[in-house]
Amino acid sequence: MTITAKYCAECDRLYHFDKYHCMVCFSKNLEEKELNGRGEVYSFTKIHAAPKRFATLAPYNIILVDLEEGLRLTARYEGDELAIGKQVIFSEKVDGAYVFR
Template identity: 55%
Template sequence: MNITAKYCKNCDQILHADKNHCASCYSKELKTKELNGSGEVYSYTKIHAAPKDYADIAPYYIVLVDLNEGLRITGRYTGQSVEIDQKVQVEAVNKNAYIFKPVEE
């Protein structure tokens, strides 16, 4: 699933979609870019004591993912177990949150 991000026309930095200026060069010359939503797990944590809205799915994983295009984003992981450097793919966006699934190799 593709996701939307921004990139700086001045320095080619890839940014989160909600940014209004580049964090590297402070330029406001930003354009929208489609990313393929795949990458590797950089870090993760398992949530056991979840907020009320997510108590029915606990325990669950929150992952920090390095996308192939260079952006690092956070999301929920739907697999049963997760490892550092595991390949993942965005399968949905729910309430502005990325939902990742494992990639079968």
């Protein structure tokens, strides 16, 4: 499974997947760009009281990931001990949530 972002070829800028026009040149011709899925943990927290749709997963770790391409994402983390600066990699997208390990 791959992780993608929106890309404006005119400005050479990346945006989160939910953007529909470039914030700089307002071009609506954003392309889908595949990312390498690698990033570094910027921050993290453990969720004990989860929203209903994720309740069966609790407790689980939520991380802010700085992707190598420069975007910052919120994701769920499945793996060993977490630390700020830890290298993580995209694993899958489940119910609209990014999962890293």
